[in-house]
Amino acid sequence: GQNIDQPTEMTATEGAIVQINCTYQTSGFNGLFWYQQHAGEAPTFLSYNVLDGLEEKGRFSSFLSRSKGYSYLLLKELQMKDSASYLCAVMDSNYQLIWGAGTKLIIKP
Amino acid sequence: GAVVSQHPSWVICKSGTSVKIECRSLDFQATTMFWYRQFPKQSLMLMATSNEGSKATYEQGVEKDKFLINHASLTLSTLTVTSAHPEDSSFYICSAASGTSGYNEQFFGPGTRLTVL
Numbered sequence: 001g002q003n004i005d006q007p008t009e010m011t012a013t014e015g016a017i018v019q020i021n022c023t024y025q026t027s028g029f030n031g032l033f034w035y036q037q038h039a040g041e042a043p044t045f046l047s048y049n050v051l052d053g054l055e056e057k058g059r060f061s062s063f064l065s066r067s068k069g070y071s072y073l074l075l076k077e078l079q080m081k082d083s084a085s086y087l088c089a090v091m092d093s094n095y096q097l098i099w100g101a102g103t104k105l106i107i108k109p
Numbered sequence: 110g111a112v113v114s115q116h117p118s119w120v121i122c123k124s125g126t127s128v129k130i131e132c133r134s135l136d137f138q139a140t141t142m143f144w145y146r147q148f149p150k151q152s153l154m155l156m157a158t159s160n161e162g163s164k165a166t167y168e169q170g171v172e173k174d175k176f177l178i179n180h181a182s183l184t185l186s187t188l189t190v191t192s193a194h195p196e197d198s199s200f201y202i203c204s205a206a207s208g209t210s211g212y213n214e215q216f217f218g219p220g221t222r223l224t225v226l
Contacts, residue, residue, distance in 0.1 A: 033214075042202050042217040043153070087152060097143075097215065101152040 002026045004100035006088050011106045012078055020073045020086050020103045028093020034062050034073045035087040037102065043087055046073070075105075083107045111137045113205050115218035122193055123226055130188045130221045132203030138183035139205035143215060144176075147200045159186055193225040 003025045012018040024032070031050040035043035049055055049064035049071060061074040073086055088100040112135040122128050132142060141160050145153040157173075159165035159180035167173045177189040186205075190197055200222050204215035 040200075040220075040222075042220045044217070045214055048214065096158075097155070099152045099155075 002090075002092065002098050004088055004090060004098055006086075006100045006103045008101070009104045009106065011108060012075075014078055014080060014107055014109050016078050017074065017076050018078060018105065020075075020088075020105065022071045022073070022088035022100060024069050024071070024088070024090045024098070024100075026090045026092045026098055029066060030091040030093065030095055032062075032064055032071050033089045033091070033097065034060075034071075035089065037085045037087060039084075046086075078107050080107050080109070111135075111205070111207075111216040113139075113203065113216045113218040115203055115221050117221060118219060119222040119224075121224045121226065124194055125192055127189055127191045128193055128223060130190075130201055130203075130223075132186045132188070132205070132218050134184045134205040134216070137205075137207050137216075139186075139207060140183065141206045142180055142186040143204045143206070144178060144186075144188050145202045145204070147202060147220075153202065156188075190223065193223070195225045198223055198225045 006022045033048050034046040036046050037043040047062035049062050054063045059076045064071045085102040085104050087102045089097045114133045116131045143158050144156045147153050155168050156171045157165040157167045157178050159178050161180050161183050165178040180186040200220050202220040204217045206215050
């Protein structure tokens with residue numbers, strides 16, 4: 001079966017760095033997405049990785065290792081507004097998105 | 110970026126009634142639209158995928174006669190929850206993509222919160 005695993009909840013301090021991990025097992029791979037979702041709102045796109053390596057975009061970076069079925073989202077200089085759920089999703093061989101359950105990130109002052 | 114709207118943003122209805130939710134891509138043509146349902150503290154659950162002009166493809170366990178999807182144009186898809194019951198209360202989110210294969214980012218609507226009394 002297809003499976004996406006990510007931690008349920010993480011806590012970090014304002015101004016610090018946090019890494020949210022995602023491991024996956026899917027039938028085929030056509031890229032991995034990270035989305036941010038604030039409570040009661042729809043997800044918003046953060047990043048897309050299809051090749052191995054690190055993609056940096058401002059305070060957010062995303063890493064992919066296809067051989068390990070592993071990705072992480074790195075958030076630097078955390079701000080209170082970064083408190084949200086972070087969803088990892090993998091596009092399988094049929095170009096369907098397989099979603100993880102999301103990681104709720106709590107930022108403390 | 111591309112903008113997707115949903116209407117209504119929230120709706121309360123009585124059990125047994127039907128509710129229609131609209132999803133529109135405002136500044137691009139969406140060849141594919143997706144309908145998701147999200148229960149509290151859970152991830153998105155894909156309900157169905159629809160391509161313009163063809164019947165929707167429903168995920169396993171989703172009743173196609175209960176959740177009617179119409180994708181009549183490249184900018185509009187509708188989801189009708191027929192004979193709604195309290196267990197249908199959820200956050201319904203649509204997303205739209207401009208391609209049918211390969212990498213195509215999904216742009217999400219703001220969601221519709223349905224409460225069935």
